Amino acid sequence: xxxxxxxxxxxxxxxxxxxxxxLILLDVRAELTGKRTIGQHIxxxxxxxxVLSSGIVFVLGALLAHFFWQP
Amino acid sequence: VVxxxxxxxxxxxxxxxAVLCVCGVSIVIANPLLDVGACGTNSKTVPWPVWVxxxxxxxxxxxxGSLLGHWRDLVNEIEEEAYPGSLTxxxxxxxxxxxRRRAETVRLFLAVALTLLTGLLAYETxxxxxxxxxxxxxxxxxCASNAAMWQTLVASTALLFLAGHxxxxxxxxxxx
Numbered sequence: 001x002x003x004x005x006x007x008x009x010x011x012x013x014x015x016x017x018x019x020x021x022x023l024i025l026l027d028v029r030a031e032l033t034g035k036r037t038i039g040q041h042i043x044x045x046x047x048x049x050x051v052l053s054s055g056i057v058f059v060l061g062a063l064l065a066h067f068f069w070q071p
Numbered sequence: 072v073v074x075x076x077x078x079x080x081x082x083x084x085x086x087x088x089a090v091l092c093v094c095g096v097s098i099v100i101a102n103p104l105l106d107v108g109a110c111g112t113n114s115k116t117v118p119w120p121v122w123v124x125x126x127x128x129x130x131x132x133x134x135x136g137s138l139l140g141h142w143r144d145l146v147n148e149i150e151e152e153a154y155p156g157s158l159t160x161x162x163x164x165x166x167x168x169x170x171r172r173r174a175e176t177v178r179l180f181l182a183v184a185l186t187l188l189t190g191l192l193a194y195e196t197x198x199x200x201x202x203x204x205x206x207x208x209x210x211x212x213x214c215a216s217n218a219a220m221w222q223t224l225v226a227s228t229a230l231l232f233l234a235g236h237x238x239x240x241x242x243x244x245x246x247x
């Protein structure tokens with residue numbers, strides 16, 4: 001087993017977690033200060049571009065099915 | 072004013088943040104002990120019935136995120152969009168400028184995110200198609216899901232929760 005696998009997994013996992021945490025905290029801050037949240041910005045965009053946002057959901061679903069389901 | 076909807080929304084987000092923190096700490100602590108023997112190019116998926124848990128948790132999280140998005144408090148969004156009747160011309164111009172800057176920021180964020188996603192998908196396609204000497208993204212994800220199963224489950228579930236929350240929602244008129 002190559003020696004860089006464990007650190008690579010840790011760095012990738014922490015990167016995903018840190019990005020999600022940052023988005024959540026910015027969302028909470030905006031919610032508490034009465035400003036429009038990141039979620040609302042993206043929702044507004046998704047409302048306007050329904051086909052594009054549906055496409056992203058489709059790609060995300062296909063990717064996760066490929067990662068965890070496809071042999 | 073803290074409404075019930077706002078409290079539920081903030082509570083849900085903070086709970087998700089706490090779970091992600093636990094995941095991060097456990098990844099760091101357990102990292103030297105991870106069994107990465109099954110990792111490599113063309114690595115296998117998680118075994119039955121674990122993959123059912125991944126798929127089911129993802130679909131349920133997407134549905135829950137969507138439901139929470141339907142129920143979310145929209146007062147701050149509506150207040151931001153409304154022009155108060157007493158607004159002066161100067162204040163109106165400043166409000167327009169703020170909206171223009173905000174729209175540009177959102178467009179920039181989306182352009183960067185979609186470009187990044189396209190690049191990653193292109194790399195993934197190339198690596199899977201050609202049998203690249205470098206690992207495909209699939210290999211990293213499958214390695215993580217085999218070596219750190221529950222942390223990967225939580226992370227993928229959280230991603231789908233956010234996707235359902237942000238990208239799948241009714242028209243505003245249906246919920247206000």
